Amino acid sequence: MKERSALPNGPASGDVAVPPGARAMLLDTASAIMRDGDVVDISLSELSLRSGLNSALVKYYFGNKAGLLKALLDRDWQAIVSSVDALVAKDEWEPEAKLRRHLWKVVDTFYEVPYLNRLTMRMVRESDDTEARRIADCYLSPIYRAYEQLIGDGVKAGVFREIDPQLFYFTVTGAVDRFFSARLVLKHCFDQDSLTEELRDRYREHTIDIIMAGILAR
C-alpha cells in the first residue's frame, strides 16, 4: 500500500515512500517515546526505529524535529481544548457534575500524555514571541476561561465556595501533572511505577475526593 509522493516539498518527498497514515503514526510514536521515557525530547533514529518509518518523513511532514514537537503539542492540546469546551457548553449539567467530570478527564489526560506540561513549557521557552503568544492564546487561555466559567457558575449557584479560578487551575493541573511526571523517579527510588492503570485509578479517586471537598460549599 505504499505510494510515492509527488509533492514538491523538500528533498525527502520525491525519494521516500509515504505510507498512508504516516504523519499520525510519527506523532503517535513520538508521544509514546516521551511517555515511556519520561522525557520531553526524542531522537529521530529512535523514532524511525520504533515507527518503522524513514526519518526523512519527519522533514517531509514537519520540516524538522522542532516542527514535529510543535505538531504534537497542537495535536494533544486541541483534543483537550475541544473536550473542555464541550463540557462547559453542556447547559443541562450542574457545575458540580461538570467539575467532577473535568477532574476525571484531567487525570486521564496526564496519564496518556504525562509529558504535555513540560513540553509546553519547553516550547514556550524556545519559541519566539509570536509562537509563544500563539500557544498561550490557543491552548492556555481557553483553559483559563473555561475554569473562570465553570468555577464562576458554581459560585453563583452557591455550590462552590469563593475560589480564585486561576489559582485553582494551578492547584489542579499541578497536583495531577506532578504525579505522573515524577514516574521514573518513583520507579527508581521506590520500585513503584506510577503509570499503571491501578495507580491512575487510585490517584483519580484521591484527586476528585480532595479537590471536591476543598471547593464544595458546606
Add this chain to the structure above:
Amino acid sequence: MKERSALPNGPASGDVAVPPGARAMLLDTASAIMRDGDVVDISLSELSLRSGLNSALVKYYFGNKAGLLKALLDRDWQAIVSSVDALVAKDEWEPEAKLRRHLWKVVDTFYEVPYLNRLTMRMVRESDDTEARRIADCYLSPIYRAYEQLIGDGVKAGVFREIDPQLFYFTVTGAVDRFFSARLVLKHCFDQDSLTEELRDRYREHTIDIIMAGILAR
C-alpha cells in the same frame, strides 16, 4: 581578607585566592541564577560573573559543575528535612495546626527555591543507582514518612478524613511546585510575574484554604 589555600586539592587550590565564605557564596549565587532564570542549570562563566569569584573555585570546592549542583541539592533539602522533622516532633501542637504550618512553609520554600523539584528529578535521572538511592533515602523518604505521621495522627484524632499520605504528598507539592515553576511562562504569556511576594501570599492563602477544606473532617 583574602587568603591563599594550602590544600593540595587539584590545580586550582594553589593558585586561586579563596575568600572566606566563598563556598556558601557560590551556592547562593547558583541558587539565584536558577531561580531568576527559571532553569535547572548554570553556566560557570555566569556564576563567576555574578558572584565575583574565580570559577576555578568551583573545581576547588565541588570538583565540577555536577558536584556544585549536588551540593546545592543537599543544602536545600537538608533545610527542608530539618524543618519538617522539627514540626512533626512538636508534641504540644495539634495535627491541624501542624499541617497549616507545613503548608505555609511549603509555599515559602518553593518561592525561595522554585527549581528544587526539577533539580531533584534531574539529579536522580543523571545519577548512578547509589546516588539516586542516597537522594531518595536522605530527602524524599523522610518527607514521605513525615506525611504518614502527620496525616496518620490527624486521622487517628478524628480531625482529618481518611486520606492516603503518599498521594496527598503529590497533591500538595505538585500544586505548589507547579505554580512557582511556571513563572517565566506566566510572565511570557500573561505579562504576570508569579514570583512576587504579593502573589506568593495570595497563592499561600488559596492553597491552605483549599487543602485544609479538602482534608478536614466535617
